[in-house]
Amino acid sequence: MERTELLGIIKAEQEKEGFVSEEAMAGMAQKMGVSVGDVYGVTTFYSFLSTKPLGRHVIRICKSVPCFLKNGEMIAASIETELGIAPGETTADGRFTFELTNCIGACDQAPAMLVDDEVYGELTPGKIKEILQSYD
Numbered sequence: 001m002e003r004t005e006l007l008g009i010i011k012a013e014q015e016k017e018g019f020v021s022e023e024a025m026a027g028m029a030q031k032m033g034v035s036v037g038d039v040y041g042v043t044t045f046y047s048f049l050s051t052k053p054l055g056r057h058v059i060r061i062c063k064s065v066p067c068f069l070k071n072g073e074m075i076a077a078s079i080e081t082e083l084g085i086a087p088g089e090t091t092a093d094g095r096f097t098f099e100l101t102n103c104i105g106a107c108d109q110a111p112a113m114l115v116d117d118e119v120y121g122e123l124t125p126g127k128i129k130e131i132l133q134s135y136d
């Protein structure tokens, strides 16, 4: 089976359930005649796929060099302070999941982040507070 075919099936599961559970991976492996390790490998390779349930909104802070050089770490720290969670965690109310990611293609607006599919650039701690308040 082509890796792209497997990726399509995994993406469909992610869209339907919000994440890809171990049970789902086992089911896909059996159905597609591949090992669970293959399904797991593809699922964990892509940052937009998750093996854990995610919050209603997913914040992805860019950790690549151009953003890092423009205080990307300070932005990540202000998210941690605002939400009280570390990268890889979800708020107790299920509102936000916070992740670090590689370049999101907005280097000209560094430091940048994604909230769901929305790109935010030239971030400051003050802007972070404002942006987070606009999500329910």
Ligand code: FES
Pocket: 062, 063, 064, 065, 066, 067, 068, 102, 103, 104, 105, 106, 107, 108, 110, 111, 112
């Ligand atoms: S390096 Fe951060 S968006 Fe490209």
